[in-house]
Amino acid sequence: MTDLRERVARELLRTRQRSTVLTEAVDDGDLIRQHSPLMSPLVWDLAHIGNQEELWLVRDVGGRDPVRADIDHLYDAFKHARRDRPALPLLSPREARAYVATVRDKVFDVLERVPLEGNRLTEHAFAFGMIVQHEQQHDETMLATHQLRAGDPVLAAAPPPPSTVDVSGEVLVPGGPFTMGTSTEPWALDNERPAHLVDVPAFFIDRAPVTNAQYAAFLDETGAEPPLHWSRDPGGWLATAFGRTAPIVPDAPVVHVSFPEAKAYAEWAGRRLPTEAEWEKAARWDPATGRSRRYPWGDEDPEPHHANLGQRHLAPAPVGAYPAGASPLGVHQLIGDVWEWVDSDFTPYPGFAAFPYREYSEVFFGPDYKILRGGSFGTDAAACRGTFRNWDYPIRRQIFSGFRTARDRSPGELA
Numbered sequence: 148m149t150d151l152r153e154r155v156a157r158e159l160l161r162t163r164q165r166s167t168v169l170t171e172a173v174d175d176g177d178l179i180r181q182h183s184p185l186m187s188p189l190v191w192d193l194a195h196i197g198n199q200e201e202l203w204l205v206r207d208v209g210g211r212d213p214v215r216a217d218i219d220h221l222y223d224a225f226k227h228a229r230r231d232r233p234a235l236p237l238l239s240p241r242e243a244r245a246y247v248a249t250v251r252d253k254v255f256d257v258l259e260r261v262p263l264e265g266n267r268l269t270e271h272a273f274a275f276g277m278i279v280q281h282e283q284q285h286d287e288t289m290l291a292t293h294q295l296r297a298g299d300p301v302l303a304a305a306p307p308p309p310s311t312v313d314v315s316g317e318v319l320v321p322g323g324p325f326t327m328g329t330s331t332e333p334w335a336l337d338n339e340r341p342a343h344l345v346d347v348p349a350f351f352i353d354r355a356p357v358t359n360a361q362y363a364a365f366l367d368e369t370g371a372e373p374p375l376h377w378s379r380d381p382g383g384w385l386a387t388a389f390g391r392t393a394p395i396v397p398d399a400p401v402v403h404v405s406f407p408e409a410k411a412y413a414e415w416a417g418r419r420l421p422t423e424a425e426w427e428k429a430a431r432w433d434p435a436t437g438r439s440r441r442y443p444w445g446d447e448d449p450e451p452h453h454a455n456l457g458q459r460h461l462a463p464a465p466v467g468a469y470p471a472g473a474s475p476l477g478v479h480q481l482i483g484d485v486w487e488w489v490d491s492d493f494t495p496y497p498g499f500a501a502f503p504y505r506e507y508s509e510v511f512f513g514p515d516y517k518i519l520r521g522g523s524f525g526t527d528a529a530a531c532r533g534t535f536r537n538w539d540y541p542i543r544r545q546i547f548s549g550f551r552t553a554r555d556r557s558p559g560e561l562a
Protein backbone atom coordinates (compact mmCIF):
# COMPACT_ATOMS: atom_id res chain seq x y z
CA MET A 148 0.00 0.00 0.00
CA THR A 149 1.15 3.53 -0.65
CA ASP A 150 1.55 6.08 2.12
CA LEU A 151 -1.65 7.81 1.06
CA ARG A 152 -3.62 4.56 1.09
CA GLU A 153 -2.18 3.67 4.48
CA ARG A 154 -3.06 7.07 5.85
CA VAL A 155 -6.65 6.82 4.59
CA ALA A 156 -6.96 3.29 6.04
CA ARG A 157 -5.61 4.46 9.39
CA GLU A 158 -8.00 7.42 9.52
CA LEU A 159 -11.00 5.23 8.59
CA LEU A 160 -10.14 2.75 11.38
CA ARG A 161 -9.42 5.43 13.97
CA THR A 162 -12.69 7.18 13.18
CA ARG A 163 -14.71 3.97 13.39
CA GLN A 164 -13.24 3.28 16.84
CA ARG A 165 -14.76 6.54 18.08
CA SER A 166 -18.17 5.78 16.51
CA THR A 167 -18.01 2.36 18.16
CA VAL A 168 -17.26 3.81 21.61
CA LEU A 169 -20.18 6.24 21.28
CA THR A 170 -22.64 3.54 20.19
CA GLU A 171 -21.49 0.67 22.45
CA ALA A 172 -21.51 2.79 25.62
CA VAL A 173 -25.31 2.59 25.87
CA ASP A 174 -27.86 -0.23 25.64
CA ASP A 175 -30.20 -0.84 22.68
CA GLY A 176 -32.98 1.16 24.32
CA ASP A 177 -30.74 4.22 24.52
CA LEU A 178 -29.61 3.73 20.91
CA ILE A 179 -33.19 3.70 19.60
CA ARG A 180 -34.62 6.36 21.92
CA GLN A 181 -34.72 10.03 20.97
CA HIS A 182 -32.92 11.89 23.76
CA SER A 183 -34.04 15.27 22.42
CA PRO A 184 -36.21 16.32 19.44
CA LEU A 185 -33.13 18.30 18.32
CA MET A 186 -31.17 15.09 17.77
CA SER A 187 -31.52 11.83 15.84
CA PRO A 188 -31.58 8.52 17.69
CA LEU A 189 -27.96 7.34 17.94
CA VAL A 190 -28.79 4.31 15.79
CA TRP A 191 -29.85 6.67 12.97
CA ASP A 192 -26.44 8.41 13.04
CA LEU A 193 -24.68 5.04 12.92
CA ALA A 194 -26.57 3.71 9.88
CA HIS A 195 -26.42 7.16 8.19
CA ILE A 196 -22.62 7.07 8.52
CA GLY A 197 -22.65 3.69 6.76
CA ASN A 198 -25.13 4.85 4.13
CA GLN A 199 -23.05 7.93 3.17
CA GLU A 200 -20.00 5.69 2.96
CA GLU A 201 -21.91 3.30 0.70
CA LEU A 202 -23.16 6.13 -1.56
CA TRP A 203 -19.85 7.96 -1.95
CA LEU A 204 -17.21 5.23 -1.75
CA VAL A 205 -18.83 1.88 -2.61
CA ARG A 206 -21.15 3.11 -5.38
CA ASP A 207 -19.54 6.36 -6.69
CA VAL A 208 -15.80 5.79 -6.31
CA GLY A 209 -15.87 1.97 -6.45
CA GLY A 210 -18.62 1.64 -9.06
CA ARG A 211 -19.96 -1.34 -7.09
CA ASP A 212 -23.54 -2.57 -6.74
CA PRO A 213 -25.58 -1.14 -3.85
CA VAL A 214 -25.47 -2.94 -0.50
CA ARG A 215 -28.92 -1.71 0.57
CA ALA A 216 -30.47 0.65 -1.99
CA ASP A 217 -33.81 0.10 -0.21
CA ILE A 218 -32.76 2.09 2.87
CA ASP A 219 -31.27 5.18 1.18
CA HIS A 220 -34.40 7.27 1.79
CA LEU A 221 -34.41 6.51 5.55
CA TYR A 222 -30.91 7.93 6.01
CA ASP A 223 -31.18 10.92 3.68
CA ALA A 224 -30.90 13.90 6.06
CA PHE A 225 -32.91 16.10 3.67
CA LYS A 226 -35.90 13.71 3.54
CA HIS A 227 -36.74 13.53 7.25
CA ALA A 228 -36.23 16.12 10.00
CA ARG A 229 -34.41 14.91 13.11
CA ARG A 230 -37.58 15.02 15.22
CA ASP A 231 -39.33 12.64 12.78
CA ARG A 232 -36.57 10.05 12.52
CA PRO A 233 -37.54 7.81 15.49
CA ALA A 234 -40.87 7.00 13.75
CA LEU A 235 -39.11 5.64 10.61
CA PRO A 236 -38.65 1.89 10.07
CA LEU A 237 -34.93 2.21 10.94
CA LEU A 238 -32.44 -0.65 11.04
CA SER A 239 -32.23 -2.17 14.53
CA PRO A 240 -28.95 -1.70 16.43
CA ARG A 241 -27.86 -5.21 15.39
CA GLU A 242 -28.78 -4.62 11.72
CA ALA A 243 -27.12 -1.19 11.74
CA ARG A 244 -23.85 -2.65 13.10
CA ALA A 245 -23.89 -5.43 10.51
CA TYR A 246 -24.67 -2.91 7.74
CA VAL A 247 -21.81 -0.51 8.57
CA ALA A 248 -19.41 -3.47 8.86
CA THR A 249 -20.42 -4.84 5.43
CA VAL A 250 -20.04 -1.40 3.84
CA ARG A 251 -16.65 -0.92 5.51
CA ASP A 252 -15.33 -4.26 4.17
CA LYS A 253 -16.24 -3.15 0.65
CA VAL A 254 -14.65 0.26 1.24
CA PHE A 255 -11.33 -1.37 2.14
CA ASP A 256 -11.57 -3.45 -1.01
CA VAL A 257 -12.24 -0.29 -3.07
CA LEU A 258 -9.36 1.50 -1.31
CA GLU A 259 -6.94 -1.26 -2.36
CA ARG A 260 -7.97 -1.20 -6.01
CA VAL A 261 -8.95 2.34 -6.94
CA PRO A 262 -6.25 4.63 -8.36
CA LEU A 263 -5.34 7.31 -5.83
CA GLU A 264 -2.25 8.56 -7.63
CA GLY A 265 -1.84 10.44 -10.88
CA ASN A 266 -4.45 12.79 -12.16
CA ARG A 267 -7.27 11.14 -10.22
CA LEU A 268 -5.55 11.62 -6.87
CA THR A 269 -7.48 14.71 -5.93
CA GLU A 270 -10.94 13.33 -6.61
CA HIS A 271 -10.63 9.85 -5.13
CA ALA A 272 -8.42 10.74 -2.17
CA PHE A 273 -10.77 13.66 -1.44
CA ALA A 274 -13.82 11.36 -1.42
CA PHE A 275 -12.15 9.23 1.27
CA GLY A 276 -11.16 12.36 3.20
CA MET A 277 -14.69 13.64 3.02
CA ILE A 278 -16.07 10.35 4.37
CA VAL A 279 -13.61 10.40 7.29
CA GLN A 280 -14.69 13.96 8.10
CA HIS A 281 -18.37 13.10 7.69
CA GLU A 282 -18.12 10.28 10.22
CA GLN A 283 -16.11 12.50 12.58
CA GLN A 284 -18.79 15.21 12.34
CA HIS A 285 -21.46 12.68 13.24
CA ASP A 286 -19.28 11.48 16.13
CA GLU A 287 -19.42 15.02 17.49
CA THR A 288 -23.19 15.09 16.89
CA MET A 289 -23.49 11.78 18.76
CA LEU A 290 -21.43 13.23 21.61
CA ALA A 291 -23.93 16.13 21.79
CA THR A 292 -26.71 13.50 21.96
CA HIS A 293 -24.88 11.84 24.85
CA GLN A 294 -24.77 15.25 26.53
CA LEU A 295 -28.59 15.44 26.31
CA ARG A 296 -29.14 11.88 27.52
CA ALA A 297 -30.53 11.52 31.06
CA GLY A 298 -29.14 8.86 33.38
CA ASP A 299 -25.90 7.62 34.82
CA PRO A 300 -22.58 8.47 33.15
CA VAL A 301 -21.45 6.01 30.47
CA LEU A 302 -18.52 7.89 28.91
CA ALA A 303 -15.22 8.51 30.69
CA ALA A 304 -12.09 10.47 29.80
CA ALA A 305 -9.06 12.02 31.48
CA PRO A 306 -9.61 15.57 32.78
CA PRO A 307 -8.25 18.34 30.52
CA PRO A 308 -4.83 19.85 31.37
CA PRO A 309 -4.63 22.75 33.87
CA SER A 310 -3.98 26.40 33.07
CA THR A 311 -0.27 27.29 33.04
CA VAL A 312 -0.21 30.84 31.61
CA ASP A 313 -2.15 34.08 32.11
CA VAL A 314 -4.30 34.73 29.05
CA SER A 315 -6.45 37.57 30.35
CA GLY A 316 -7.02 40.66 28.27
CA GLU A 317 -6.90 41.28 24.53
CA VAL A 318 -4.51 41.43 21.59
CA LEU A 319 -4.28 44.03 18.81
CA VAL A 320 -4.51 42.55 15.34
CA PRO A 321 -3.02 45.16 12.96
CA GLY A 322 -5.06 46.22 9.92
CA GLY A 323 -4.38 45.13 6.36
CA PRO A 324 -5.04 42.29 3.94
CA PHE A 325 -4.59 38.59 4.76
CA THR A 326 -5.30 35.34 2.93
CA MET A 327 -8.60 33.80 4.03
CA GLY A 328 -9.67 30.28 3.03
CA THR A 329 -7.53 27.80 1.14
CA SER A 330 -6.88 26.41 -2.33
CA THR A 331 -4.27 23.87 -1.21
CA GLU A 332 -5.47 22.13 1.98
CA PRO A 333 -6.12 18.60 0.64
CA TRP A 334 -9.22 17.76 2.71
CA ALA A 335 -10.72 21.27 2.84
CA LEU A 336 -14.41 21.25 1.95
CA ASP A 337 -15.92 23.35 -0.84
CA ASN A 338 -17.03 26.16 1.50
CA GLU A 339 -13.43 26.77 2.72
CA ARG A 340 -12.27 27.44 -0.86
CA PRO A 341 -10.74 29.27 -2.62
CA ALA A 342 -7.97 31.26 -0.90
CA HIS A 343 -8.68 34.98 -1.33
CA LEU A 344 -7.38 38.27 0.08
CA VAL A 345 -9.53 40.09 2.64
CA ASP A 346 -8.67 43.54 4.00
CA VAL A 347 -9.39 43.56 7.74
CA PRO A 348 -9.10 46.86 9.63
CA ALA A 349 -7.23 46.80 12.96
CA PHE A 350 -9.21 45.32 15.86
CA PHE A 351 -8.73 43.88 19.33
CA ILE A 352 -9.67 40.30 20.19
CA ASP A 353 -9.76 38.40 23.49
CA ARG A 354 -6.72 36.23 24.15
CA ALA A 355 -9.04 33.41 25.23
CA PRO A 356 -12.68 32.35 25.03
CA VAL A 357 -15.13 33.85 27.56
CA THR A 358 -15.05 31.77 30.75
CA ASN A 359 -17.75 30.35 33.01
CA ALA A 360 -16.86 32.89 35.72
CA GLN A 361 -17.19 35.79 33.28
CA TYR A 362 -20.48 34.44 31.98
CA ALA A 363 -21.80 33.84 35.51
CA ALA A 364 -21.09 37.51 36.38
CA PHE A 365 -23.20 38.50 33.35
CA LEU A 366 -26.04 36.19 34.44
CA ASP A 367 -25.95 37.41 38.02
CA GLU A 368 -26.11 41.05 36.92
CA THR A 369 -28.66 40.77 34.11
CA GLY A 370 -30.79 37.77 35.07
CA ALA A 371 -30.24 36.34 31.59
CA GLU A 372 -31.03 32.69 30.90
CA PRO A 373 -28.16 30.36 31.93
CA PRO A 374 -26.43 28.09 29.39
CA LEU A 375 -27.97 24.70 28.65
CA HIS A 376 -27.25 22.15 31.43
CA TRP A 377 -26.66 24.79 34.14
CA SER A 378 -28.61 24.89 37.39
CA ARG A 379 -28.65 27.28 40.33
CA ASP A 380 -27.42 26.07 43.69
CA PRO A 381 -27.20 28.05 46.97
CA GLY A 382 -23.42 27.88 46.57
CA GLY A 383 -23.36 29.08 42.96
CA TRP A 384 -23.83 27.59 39.51
CA LEU A 385 -23.71 23.88 38.72
CA ALA A 386 -23.32 22.29 35.29
CA THR A 387 -24.25 18.77 34.22
CA ALA A 388 -21.98 17.13 31.66
CA PHE A 389 -22.32 13.54 30.42
CA GLY A 390 -24.35 12.54 33.47
CA ARG A 391 -22.18 14.22 36.13
CA THR A 392 -23.25 17.39 37.98
CA ALA A 393 -20.56 19.60 39.53
CA PRO A 394 -19.85 23.28 40.25
CA ILE A 395 -18.87 25.17 37.09
CA VAL A 396 -15.12 25.38 36.48
CA PRO A 397 -14.57 29.17 36.78
CA ASP A 398 -11.68 29.49 34.31
CA ALA A 399 -12.97 27.05 31.67
CA PRO A 400 -14.65 28.44 28.53
CA VAL A 401 -18.43 28.69 28.76
CA VAL A 402 -20.15 26.13 26.54
CA HIS A 403 -23.74 25.56 25.33
CA VAL A 404 -24.65 29.16 24.61
CA SER A 405 -26.63 30.38 21.59
CA PHE A 406 -25.57 33.11 19.17
CA PRO A 407 -27.98 35.73 20.62
CA GLU A 408 -26.74 34.87 24.13
CA ALA A 409 -23.11 35.29 23.04
CA LYS A 410 -24.01 38.60 21.43
CA ALA A 411 -25.87 39.80 24.54
CA TYR A 412 -22.84 38.99 26.71
CA ALA A 413 -20.52 40.90 24.35
CA GLU A 414 -22.80 43.95 24.41
CA TRP A 415 -23.02 43.80 28.21
CA ALA A 416 -19.20 43.74 28.32
CA GLY A 417 -19.07 46.82 26.03
CA ARG A 418 -17.69 44.73 23.19
CA ARG A 419 -18.89 42.71 20.18
CA LEU A 420 -18.36 39.32 18.57
CA PRO A 421 -15.55 39.09 15.99
CA THR A 422 -16.49 38.69 12.34
CA GLU A 423 -15.50 35.47 10.62
CA ALA A 424 -12.66 37.24 8.76
CA GLU A 425 -11.37 38.75 12.02
CA TRP A 426 -11.42 35.34 13.71
CA GLU A 427 -9.50 33.71 10.87
CA LYS A 428 -6.96 36.52 10.68
CA ALA A 429 -6.32 36.25 14.44
CA ALA A 430 -5.96 32.47 14.03
CA ARG A 431 -3.83 32.20 10.88
CA TRP A 432 -2.04 35.44 9.99
CA ASP A 433 1.67 35.53 10.71
CA PRO A 434 2.88 39.16 10.87
CA ALA A 435 6.52 38.06 10.38
CA THR A 436 5.90 36.48 6.97
CA GLY A 437 2.52 37.89 5.94
CA ARG A 438 1.40 34.27 5.27
CA SER A 439 -1.66 32.52 6.62
CA ARG A 440 -0.82 29.36 8.57
CA ARG A 441 -2.82 26.11 8.53
CA TYR A 442 -3.25 26.39 12.31
CA PRO A 443 -2.49 29.12 14.89
CA TRP A 444 0.71 27.33 15.96
CA GLY A 445 2.02 26.71 12.44
CA ASP A 446 1.54 24.24 9.61
CA GLU A 447 1.91 20.97 11.56
CA ASP A 448 -1.15 18.80 12.14
CA PRO A 449 -2.63 19.09 15.65
CA GLU A 450 -0.87 17.16 18.41
CA PRO A 451 -2.30 16.70 21.92
CA HIS A 452 -0.16 19.58 23.30
CA HIS A 453 -1.56 22.05 20.73
CA ALA A 454 -5.29 21.85 21.34
CA ASN A 455 -8.13 20.09 23.15
CA LEU A 456 -9.61 18.09 20.26
CA GLY A 457 -10.82 14.58 19.51
CA GLN A 458 -12.89 13.72 22.62
CA ARG A 459 -9.66 12.97 24.54
CA HIS A 460 -11.20 15.08 27.31
CA LEU A 461 -14.93 15.45 27.71
CA ALA A 462 -14.79 19.12 28.72
CA PRO A 463 -13.20 22.39 27.59
CA ALA A 464 -9.80 23.00 29.22
CA PRO A 465 -9.27 26.07 31.45
CA VAL A 466 -8.00 29.10 29.55
CA GLY A 467 -4.20 29.15 29.50
CA ALA A 468 -3.91 25.35 29.26
CA TYR A 469 -2.49 25.29 25.71
CA PRO A 470 0.38 27.82 25.41
CA ALA A 471 1.89 25.71 22.57
CA GLY A 472 -1.27 26.27 20.53
CA ALA A 473 -1.20 30.09 20.57
CA SER A 474 -1.16 32.15 17.36
CA PRO A 475 1.84 34.37 16.47
CA LEU A 476 0.00 37.35 17.97
CA GLY A 477 -0.62 35.47 21.23
CA VAL A 478 -4.27 34.48 20.84
CA HIS A 479 -4.96 31.21 22.69
CA GLN A 480 -7.27 28.22 22.31
CA LEU A 481 -8.69 29.23 18.95
CA ILE A 482 -8.65 25.56 17.97
CA GLY A 483 -10.43 23.04 20.22
CA ASP A 484 -12.25 23.46 23.57
CA VAL A 485 -15.39 25.22 22.28
CA TRP A 486 -16.77 26.21 18.88
CA GLU A 487 -16.76 30.00 18.71
CA TRP A 488 -19.75 31.94 17.37
CA VAL A 489 -18.70 34.73 15.02
CA ASP A 490 -20.94 37.53 13.77
CA SER A 491 -21.15 36.35 10.16
CA ASP A 492 -23.75 34.53 8.08
CA PHE A 493 -22.80 31.38 6.17
CA THR A 494 -22.00 32.83 2.74
CA PRO A 495 -19.79 31.59 -0.11
CA TYR A 496 -16.28 32.95 -0.63
CA PRO A 497 -15.63 34.76 -3.93
CA GLY A 498 -14.98 32.06 -6.53
CA PHE A 499 -16.89 29.36 -4.60
CA ALA A 500 -17.72 26.21 -6.59
CA ALA A 501 -20.00 23.53 -5.10
CA PHE A 502 -18.17 20.20 -4.69
CA PRO A 503 -18.94 17.35 -4.81
CA TYR A 504 -22.58 18.51 -4.92
CA ARG A 505 -24.78 21.47 -3.97
CA GLU A 506 -26.27 19.74 -0.93
CA TYR A 507 -22.99 19.74 0.97
CA SER A 508 -22.85 23.51 1.66
CA GLU A 509 -24.48 25.61 -1.03
CA VAL A 510 -28.09 24.92 -0.05
CA PHE A 511 -27.32 26.28 3.44
CA PHE A 512 -25.89 29.65 2.31
CA GLY A 513 -27.87 32.69 3.45
CA PRO A 514 -28.98 34.58 6.53
CA ASP A 515 -30.54 31.61 8.38
CA TYR A 516 -27.24 30.23 9.64
CA LYS A 517 -24.40 31.74 11.68
CA ILE A 518 -20.79 30.57 11.53
CA LEU A 519 -18.87 28.82 14.29
CA ARG A 520 -15.08 28.47 14.15
CA GLY A 521 -12.24 26.50 15.67
CA GLY A 522 -13.76 23.18 16.75
CA SER A 523 -14.49 21.89 20.25
CA PHE A 524 -13.22 19.17 22.58
CA GLY A 525 -15.67 16.95 20.69
CA THR A 526 -14.23 17.69 17.22
CA ASP A 527 -11.61 15.45 15.66
CA ALA A 528 -8.41 16.89 14.20
CA ALA A 529 -9.43 15.47 10.80
CA ALA A 530 -12.49 17.73 10.81
CA CYS A 531 -10.87 20.90 12.13
CA ARG A 532 -8.44 23.41 10.58
CA GLY A 533 -7.76 27.13 10.65
CA THR A 534 -10.01 27.42 7.59
CA PHE A 535 -12.80 25.08 8.75
CA ARG A 536 -16.30 26.64 8.75
CA ASN A 537 -19.12 25.19 10.80
CA TRP A 538 -22.63 26.61 10.70
CA ASP A 539 -25.84 26.28 12.66
CA TYR A 540 -29.08 28.07 13.48
CA PRO A 541 -28.29 30.98 15.83
CA ILE A 542 -30.66 29.64 18.53
CA ARG A 543 -28.87 26.30 18.79
CA ARG A 544 -26.95 25.57 21.97
CA GLN A 545 -26.97 21.80 22.32
CA ILE A 546 -23.73 21.97 20.29
CA PHE A 547 -20.41 22.65 22.06
CA SER A 548 -20.68 26.39 21.41
CA GLY A 549 -18.89 29.23 23.18
CA PHE A 550 -17.35 32.49 21.97
CA ARG A 551 -14.75 35.22 22.53
CA THR A 552 -15.27 38.96 22.13
CA ALA A 553 -13.61 41.71 20.09
CA ARG A 554 -13.75 45.49 19.60
CA ASP A 555 -12.78 48.08 17.01
CA ARG A 556 -9.57 49.99 17.54
CA SER A 557 -10.61 53.55 18.32
CA PRO A 558 -9.04 56.32 16.22
CA GLY A 559 -5.58 57.20 17.52
CA GLU A 560 -5.43 54.16 19.82
CA LEU A 561 -2.16 52.26 19.42
CA ALA A 562 -2.42 49.13 21.56
Ligand code: AVJ
Nearest residue numbers: 281284285288536537538539
Ligand atom coordinates in the same frame (compact mmCIF):
# COMPACT_ATOMS: atom_id res chain seq x y z
C1 AVJ B 1 -21.22 21.10 9.16
C2 AVJ B 1 -22.01 20.32 11.28
C3 AVJ B 1 -23.36 21.76 9.94
O1 AVJ B 1 -24.07 18.23 10.97
O2 AVJ B 1 -25.36 19.30 9.61
C4 AVJ B 1 -23.07 16.01 8.58
C5 AVJ B 1 -22.09 18.35 8.94
N1 AVJ B 1 -23.17 17.36 6.89
N2 AVJ B 1 -23.67 15.38 7.57
C6 AVJ B 1 -24.24 18.94 9.98
C7 AVJ B 1 -22.76 17.25 8.15
C8 AVJ B 1 -23.75 16.19 6.54
C9 AVJ B 1 -23.05 19.48 9.21
N3 AVJ B 1 -22.40 20.65 9.90
Ligand code: FE
Nearest residue numbers: 195224281285
Ligand atom coordinates in the same frame (compact mmCIF):
# COMPACT_ATOMS: atom_id res chain seq x y z
FE1 FE C 1 -24.46 13.43 7.61
